[in-house]
Amino acid sequence: MLAHSKKLEENLQKLGLKIKHYEDNCAFLNDQMDKLDQLIFQLQGSLGKLHTSVTSQVDNHTYDSKQSEQNTVEQILRQEKTAAGVLCKLKSLHASPNLMTSDVLGIVATLGKVHDDNLSRLLAEYLGKETMLGIVCKTYDGVKALEKYDSDGKIDRTLGIHGLGCSIARPINGRFLAICLDQLRPYHGGTIAGDPQKKLDLVMPRLQTGECPSGFIGFAVNMIAIESKNLSCVTASGHGLRETLFYCLFSRLQVYRTSNEMRCALPCISEGAISLDGGLIKSNGIFVLGAREEVDVGFPLTSEFVDEPTEVVEAEEKFRLMFWEKERLIEDLQREQVLLQNAKLTFKQKKREFNRLLADSSLYRSNPAMSGDMENGAGRARSTTPQVYS
16 A cells, blocks of 8 residues: 555656646747737738838739639639539638638639740640649648548538538539648748749759750749748648649649750650640650640739839748747647646546545554454455365
């Protein structure tokens, strides 16, 4: 009994130290969040003043961009029995199911823009209609929310995106892609210094002569224009759409002026290429021949983005990083609070056990007769036990 009591006492001391550790962590994280909230509030005020000064420069560009975005949405809406079509329809109806408001970022075709209609068609043909209509989720929880299954493993068409489709008379037929950003392997290289669009710092293709191939325009992944809010801190690890989604889709796909120039550059094409006159190489050694195939859904068009002042770009990036850091702090705090709660519960149970053991021990020591009775009782028990002889 004494040994058990001592062990319980040691466990209680260790649990007490754990509780103190978790309480200190929670206090520290709360303090960090308070400081971060103050910085965010101050930065919001500064950003408001900066944006007011550049609003007039952006107005004309915004109108043309919105028109093109609407055209892309209309193209998707025409795909009536697709998951992407259902999501766009729900958005137009201002419906807000949980899977749309929390984890679903959008549809591939709506998350990037290009500066040229021909390039839009080429990139859409390269990716294919199924990928262009893919639904992009931040985490795997968003993917799971899209589709539910019954006890037999069959799709439950009353729940998830299927249930939503049926509710607006747009049942979904066939398969569709769901892309989980958190599970994509991001580009781990740097970005081009000072580029507001955070284009990837990819190594230029070089011929054996050391020269860049004639007609090389750039990498497709860097020709996608992305809204500033999606350039960084989209995933839990702090990566943006260019590093995750579009790098996964295009990798180092090269873009050339003509098919002839593209073919001349074959020695330095390893992950596919397209040319503005319709040439298409899927990957090293795989050529796409024949007439061009028009894909129903293309990327929206945009003119060159108005260059915002450096202080605006830096302030917006700092703002996004602060919000991303706050989300991480909230996650850390929630985890520490769970650990603290569990430790307190365990401490309470162990303390109750320890107090019960102390009470039993005290009662045993304060009543010697009880000790004698117990010994006599044990002796009687032994005397009445039948003997077994071999």
